[in-house]
Amino acid sequence: MKAHSGEVGVFVRIRPTANFSRDIIECLPDGQTVNIHHKKDTRKPLDPRKIQLSSWSFRLEGVLQDVSQEEVYARVCRRVVLGALDGYNGTVMCFGQTGAGKTYTMTGSTESYKHRGITPRALQEVFQEVQKRAEHAFSVYLSYLEIYNETLVDLLSSLQGSAHPSHRSMVISEEPGRGVFIRGLSLHPVHSEEDALNLLFEGDMNRIIGSHALNRNSSRSHCIFTVHIESRSRTLSDAKYVTSKLNLVDLAGSERLGNTGSEGQMLKEAMYINKSLSFLEQAILALADRRRDHVPFRQTKLTHALKDSLGGNCNTVLVANIYGEASQTEETLSTLRFASRMKCVRTNPAVNEHMDPAAQIKKLKKDVQMLKEELSICNTLVNRPSALHEPLSEAQLAEIDSQVQRYLEGSLKEISITSVSQVRAVFAQFKLAVHGQEQKVNARLCQTYNLGEKDQRADATAVKKWDTRGSSEEIETGNTNRPSSTRAKTQKSKDKQSQSKRQGEGGPRLEREQELEEPDPDSQDTQESQPHGKEPFHPDSTPTKAEAFEDFKLGRGSKLNRILKENKAVLLERRSLHRQLTEEVNAVKRNIDCTTATIQQHRDTREGQGRYSDLEREPDATLLMQLRDLKILYRQRYEVLHDIKAEINYCQHLVDQCRVRLLSEFERWYEKYFLGPEEDLETSMDNTLEQCEDNQLLPESSGSESFHNARYKMLKRRNTRSLCFTPVQRNSSSRSEQRRLPQIPPVS
Numbered sequence: 001m002k003a004h005s006g007e008v009g010v011f012v013r014i015r016p017t018a019n020f021s022r023d024i025i026e027c028l029p030d031g032q033t034v035n036i037h038h039k040k041d042t043r044k045p046l047d048p049r050k051i052q053l054s055s056w057s058f059r060l061e062g063v064l065q066d067v068s069q070e071e072v073y074a075r076v077c078r079r080v081v082l083g084a085l086d087g088y089n090g091t092v093m094c095f096g097q098t099g100a101g102k103t104y105t106m107t108g109s110t111e112s113y114k115h116r117g118i119t120p121r122a123l124q125e126v127f128q129e130v131q132k133r134a135e136h137a138f139s140v141y142l143s144y145l146e147i148y149n150e151t152l153v154d155l156l157s158s159l160q161g162s163a164h165p166s167h168r169s170m171v172i173s174e175e176p177g178r179g180v181f182i183r184g185l186s187l188h189p190v191h192s193e194e195d196a197l198n199l200l201f202e203g204d205m206n207r208i209i210g211s212h213a214l215n216r217n218s219s220r221s222h223c224i225f226t227v228h229i230e231s232r233s234r235t236l237s238d239a240k241y242v243t244s245k246l247n248l249v250d251l252a253g254s255e256r257l258g259n260t261g262s263e264g265q266m267l268k269e270a271m272y273i274n275k276s277l278s279f280l281e282q283a284i285l286a287l288a289d290r291r292r293d294h295v296p297f298r299q300t301k302l303t304h305a306l307k308d309s310l311g312g313n314c315n316t317v318l319v320a321n322i323y324g325e326a327s328q329t330e331e332t333l334s335t336l337r338f339a340s341r342m343k344c345v346r347t348n349p350a351v352n353e354h355m356d357p358a359a360q361i362k363k364l365k366k367d368v369q370m371l372k373e374e375l376s377i378c379n380t381l382v383n384r385p386s387a388l389h390e391p392l393s394e395a396q397l398a399e400i401d402s403q404v405q406r407y408l409e410g411s412l413k414e415i416s417i418t419s420v421s422q423v424r425a426v427f428a429q430f431k432l433a434v435h436g437q438e439q440k441v442n443a444r445l446c447q448t449y450n451l452g453e454k455d456q457r458a459d460a461t462a463v464k465k466w467d468t469r470g471s472s473e474e475i476e477t478g479n480t481n482r483p484s485s486t487r488a489k490t491q492k493s494k495d496k497q498s499q500s501k502r503q504g505e506g507g508p509r510l511e512r513e514q515e516l517e518e519p520d521p522d523s524q525d526t527q528e529s530q531p532h533g534k535e536p537f538h539p540d541s542t543p544t545k546a547e548a549f550e551d552f553k554l555g556r557g558s559k560l561n562r563i564l565k566e567n568k569a570v571l572l573e574r575r576s577l578h579r580q581l582t583e584e585v586n587a588v589k590r591n592i593d594c595t596t597a598t599i600q601q602h603r604d605t606r607e608g609q610g611r612y613s614d615l616e617r618e619p620d621a622t623l624l625m626q627l628r629d630l631k632i633l634y635r636q637r638y639e640v641l642h643d644i645k646a647e648i649n650y651c652q653h654l655v656d657q658c659r660v661r662l663l664s665e666f667e668r669w670y671e672k673y674f675l676g677p678e679e680d681l682e683t684s685m686d687n688t689l690e691q692c693e694d695n696q697l698l699p700e701s702s703g704s705e706s707f708h709n710a711r712y713k714m715l716k717r718r719n720t721r722s723l724c725f726t727p728v729q730r731n732s733s734s735r736s737e738q739r740r741l742p743q744i745p746p747v748s
């Protein structure tokens, strides 16, 4: 078989019989080809000449005729099991007519260790491998699902205290990363082969066995026994782990309705089985057809449950069970056709790798610890104070705040960098400052700068901040612009001096402009020329913003204010020029219109007189000259007007910029001395994650002991439940008998 390869592995197994029909079923010596020679319409040979002999050839992965259960397992299943332990999903399923040997192939005889089937052998191999692969920690879980008349039945629910197999609240679901799973189906952890066999036999006992015309013990349901495997490396401490599902599927008999001779309940069962198998066939056809995007998996429970087990990333193997007798040729042909279609399905097996978040956190914590230790060594080597990676204390944060403020004001040349946490805190302060500025400027511009309105709350905050912050900052900075009464006085007198000086230099005279939103700075000029009789700021009374703004324009913001005024003056001048020019241009235009009209009038008059020479037809030359000169003048004036308009736009832009700058500077200044920044709140979260303990799976198993122990227990359980109990010989040790069944977790 070709596990890990690109196509489904398909085998045909012929049920041994004394009446093997060699002339119909021909197995070629290559061990892979079976030819069917079939005489059509043999039952009603009305016209012997019409009887046709048809032949079909089926080339498969292998033809299993007269081979032992051991060989079947080795050729069909071993590599799928090993693949599952490596993280590949695997599916082995038996398909065929009722009584053709599907259950014998999958489960085999429960009475004979030698004749046990694929499933118990797979469980044995799983646990042998688990023991061998000591570098990995494996977790193995089992589930056993039966699909009977489109109803899902949990064959292991009896182990959870339920008297009967449960089919309540089970639903087929799909989740990304998890694939298809049955919500509500019990999942049982197993730690040894014997545990696993216990569950297998328990489930088998619960299978619905119906009497049937063709086979008295024929099972009329589909059964999916799933081994869920999870493997984590014991040597590599990474968070990766792999999971896989090994589905061992025993399908219900595939014979057509007419052949069963069923009635009533049997007929109903047969109809369900036919329906699900025919949808299975449709799904297989769709899977085999690479041009088809959609595969109808959801049409029946069987195809939906097997959605990720029929192709895709799964190692899939099909055993087509057929009879050797001539009487079953029709069904044999049908089974082989299905098998050859299944062979066309492509697979692309992939390891199901996952990341364990808990393990990842554990690893990252370890990395952090290691890095901290390394950092501490580096700190020691360069004589740097340690614990720089610890969160900053309140005092440290306050110091950073103060440094940033001084840096922004220009009184501090550099902020000394000592740690990454400190860099972060510095950036946070910058962000806060920028954010505060933006907010204030925007708010101010939006509200058309309503200076008369008092913000009582801001005033109150300002007074508070004043009291708590003022004195220490003054000592620290030594150059603060905080307008304490004395400081404001000094600053104002200095500003006044510089202002008078600038005015003496002959700056442009300002004119009042209605468009300006802030109070006209001209009025301040007037005030400025008078001695400042009032003290603008008092520690016990916060100034209104209007008062503060006036003071700001005289002091710290005087330079900006002056530039603003100058720009506004230029703007006004240009506007005035623009008005003048517009009037001129309009006058010229009116002249042009007037002259044009006169010329036209002259022409009309001459035309009305009737007789005139070509020369006479021409209008007055003086008028024409006049019109030409006017047009030239108009063009010249218009160009100048255009340039002036561009200048006005530019000046307006400068004025706007100055205004925004003045306001933002003022806001920053006002906020610093009267409001103060908002408190930066930091929250920290404690993540408490429980560490996962590795499961240890070191089962004791060897040979047939587990098989017999499990079988004995199954029979004992059956006896307890007053079902038919037949004592059989057993080969068990007392030690094994004392073992308890695996613990069953609540339904997940």
Ligand SMILES: Nc1ncnc2c1ncn2[C@@H]1O[C@H](COP(=O)(O)OP(=O)(O)OP(=O)(O)O)[C@@H](O)[C@H]1O
Binding pocket: 014, 015, 016, 096, 097, 098, 099, 100, 101, 102, 103, 104, 105, 215, 217, 218, 219, 220, 251, 252, 253, 254, 321
């Ligand atoms: N390869 C084989 N060697 C020996 N006995 C076999 C073999 N195949 C089938 N049998 C026997 O044939 C009988 C019917 O087989 P089995 O129950 O496995 O058929 P089935 O296909 O599972 O039928 P159903 O569809 O009803 O489940 C059983 O008694 C079984 O032991």
